[in-house]
Amino acid sequence: MLERPPHDRPVTYLGMTMERRTRWNFNCEAVNVLFMGMFLGIVNPFLTPLAVRLGATPLQIWLLTAGPFIGNALAPIWARLSFNARKLPWVVVPNLIWRCGMGLIGLVKNPAALTAVHFGTNMVVAAANPAYGSLVQRLFPPAQRGRLMGYIRLLMASAMLPTTLIAGRLIDRFGVQVMYPVAGVLGLIATAAYAMTREPVDAPPPSGPLSSPGAVQGLKLALADPTFRSFLLAAVLFHGGALVASPLYAVYQVREMGLTNAQISWLSVAWNVGWLPAFALWGRVIDRKGPRPVVLAAALFYLGLPLAYGLGGGSLALIALGHLCQGVADAALDLGGWNLILATHPERVGSYTSASMVVTALRGFFGPMLGSFMLGAAGFQPTFLTSVALVGVGVAIWLTGRRRAEVV
Numbered sequence: 001m002l003e004r005p006p007h008d009r010p011v012t013y014l015g016m017t018m019e020r021r022t023r024w025n026f027n028c029e030a031v032n033v034l035f036m037g038m039f040l041g042i043v044n045p046f047l048t049p050l051a052v053r054l055g056a057t058p059l060q061i062w063l064l065t066a067g068p069f070i071g072n073a074l075a076p077i078w079a080r081l082s083f084n085a086r087k088l089p090w091v092v093v094p095n096l097i098w099r100c101g102m103g104l105i106g107l108v109k110n111p112a113a114l115t116a117v118h119f120g121t122n123m124v125v126a127a128a129n130p131a132y133g134s135l136v137q138r139l140f141p142p143a144q145r146g147r148l149m150g151y152i153r154l155l156m157a158s159a160m161l162p163t164t165l166i167a168g169r170l171i172d173r174f175g176v177q178v179m180y181p182v183a184g185v186l187g188l189i190a191t192a193a194y195a196m197t198r199e200p201v202d203a204p205p206p207s208g209p210l211s212s213p214g215a216v217q218g219l220k221l222a223l224a225d226p227t228f229r230s231f232l233l234a235a236v237l238f239h240g241g242a243l244v245a246s247p248l249y250a251v252y253q254v255r256e257m258g259l260t261n262a263q264i265s266w267l268s269v270a271w272n273v274g275w276l277p278a279f280a281l282w283g284r285v286i287d288r289k290g291p292r293p294v295v296l297a298a299a300l301f302y303l304g305l306p307l308a309y310g311l312g313g314g315s316l317a318l319i320a321l322g323h324l325c326q327g328v329a330d331a332a333l334d335l336g337g338w339n340l341i342l343a344t345h346p347e348r349v350g351s352y353t354s355a356s357m358v359v360t361a362l363r364g365f366f367g368p369m370l371g372s373f374m375l376g377a378a379g380f381q382p383t384f385l386t387s388v389a390l391v392g393v394g395v396a397i398w399l400t401g402r403r404r405a406e407v408v
Contacts, residue, residue: 037159071126075357103184150283167263170236222355230401241390243367274327294336301329308374310384
């Protein structure tokens, strides 16, 4: 019997037996997410408060909130264009443009320009999402994918948490015009690390009638599946409902509570404290029980943040607890939703990713729009409680759909 050459033999790593290529790809992804975590720790928590302090209008705040989601509406087009191409360039190049743009945004002095740069770069980076779904499927084997992706998110959160605390104080002292370009450099290092992953060149291309569906056909294939359709409908309400309140948080923090960037950084830390262990937990739950209970957990934890703002009376401790719940929910939806796609029909991952991105774009478009409108018409508390009600309906739909859909 022929033996594998030494360089091709499996290795034990992180308590798992894996191919050497898998270990290499994990290490490259680990370096990527460590620097990406520092990048996000500087940029994300302070962007919308910066716009509020610059005098952003409700429309601009809505666009800042909805921008990352609106770009996902183009997912079926990007999936079609990248279907027969190598996936790695489709992931690396859009992310490179986005990270450079976010690094330069600190030099912008008015809210209109800030909104335009943020919105434009988010339209570009959305091109990476369908390709990333297919690429992850090839970089990590199915039996280990849940745990490896959980560890990767854990590393990202580990980098974000201390960076955010430090960045809040440094931004209060030196301003975003110094710290955001620093974040851009960190983003470039992250991109370079991810570009070193080894995409398998010998993997057989997809074949058959489901291999390369057009955008409309791909959406139809995904929506015809009862489990996935139930997930999309429930997520429209439990995630879209949570997004109704999202434009209000920064406005409430700055105008109602008068928080500094250093104080805002602690709310981001609370989110990370929820997000950090949750990824490791949900990864193990997915490997043992599948993604369905993780999606349910996401829906339930999304109730926490709008409840804290709506009924917390401006208590910083309760609001921090709400952000912790949001971190747990975001981790659950990220891993649970993604693994639901992979578990349902692996051969249709491009179609299902496209469908998910389009529906995500819709809830990311209309949720913050409704919140911005209600803030002007009804005020903070009614908007927060409307968010809670919509999330609750989403929970009920997912529980009902579980009984009718086939077991994943």
